[in-house]
Amino acid sequence: DIQMTQSPSSLSASIGDTVTITCRASQSIDNYLHWYQQKPGKAPKLLIFAASSLPRGIPSRFSGGGSGTDFTLTIRNLQPEDFATFYCLQGYSPPHTFGQGTKLEIK
Amino acid sequence: DVQLVESGGGLVQPGGPLTLSCSASGFTYKNYAMSWVRQAPGKGLEWVSAIDRVGTRIYYADSVKGRFTISRDNSKDTLFLEVQSLRAEDTALYYCARLSGASGYDDVPDYWGQGTLVTVSS
Numbered sequence: 001d002i003q004m005t006q007s008p009s010s011l012s013a014s015i016g017d018t019v020t021i022t023c024r025a026s027q028s029i030d031n032y033l034h035w036y037q038q039k040p041g042k043a044p045k046l047l048i049f050a051a052s053s054l055p056r057g058i059p060s061r062f063s064g065g066g067s068g069t070d071f072t073l074t075i076r077n078l079q080p081e082d083f084a085t086f087y088c089l090q091g092y093s094p095p096h097t098f099g100q101g102t103k104l105e106i107k
Numbered sequence: 108d109v110q111l112v113e114s115g116g117g118l119v120q121p122g123g124p125l126t127l128s129c130s131a132s133g134f135t136y137k138n139y140a141m142s143w144v145r146q147a148p149g150k151g152l153e154w155v156s157a158i159d160r161v162g163t164r165i166y167y168a169d170s171v172k173g174r175f176t177i178s179r180d181n182s183k184d185t186l187f188l189e190v191q192s193l194r195a196e197d198t199a200l201y202y203c204a205r206l207s208g209a210s211g212y213d214d215v216p217d218y219w220g221q222g223t224l225v226t227v228s229s
Binding site for chain 2: 001032034036038042043044045046049050055087089091092093094095096097098099100101
């Protein structure tokens with residue numbers, strides 16, 4: 001099975017900052033890497049699919065990059081509503097696997 | 108709008124069975140693969156299972172293989188997860204998610220329900 005290592009596990013930042021979260025796959029997954037945002041008590045929300053594509057309605061301050069084994073999620077100009085937990089998901093081959101999550105908190 | 112509503116969770120004794128359901132609306136259900144993802148209290152997300160649009164190609168996480176069975180009824184726009192031999196570590200919020208394609212193999216979970224809670228305890 002493909003293992004996903006996500007870092008950091010937690011992060012503190014201020015409004016207006018830029019933050020980057022990384023995810024590393026245990027083998028190449030091409031660009032089958034997706035990012036989700038989850039707020040307390042809510043279902044996960046798709047933020048980025050296929051490493052760098054934004055679904056309709058996701059603000060352009062969110063961006064994704066990478067291919068193969070190393071991927072990044074970058075959030076620019078942090079807004080109050082961005083503080084949440086973020087997960088990566090590899091969809092290259094089943095069983096699909098999530099990263100451990102990154103909790104983004106307000107400094 | 109896409110809507111997914113899970114049901115069937117509850118308190119169950121270790122070793123017991125349970126069947127979870129997910130009722131779909133707002134899209135042509137039979138055209139999409141579907142999946143289940145769970146989240147133990149205070150923990151991260153765990154991918155559980157996926158099924159293609161016709162119910163012939165099915166995938167499971169190693170942690171549930173042999174104990175969980177995913178299925179679907181395209182005439183009723185409903186997804187199921189039969190869970191057997193439940194363990195304490197199966198305690199979690201179980202989410203149903205629509206996949207972006209038909210195969211379930213490499214599709215993206217794009218819409219999620221709000222989850223149904225399964226608690227395994229004596």
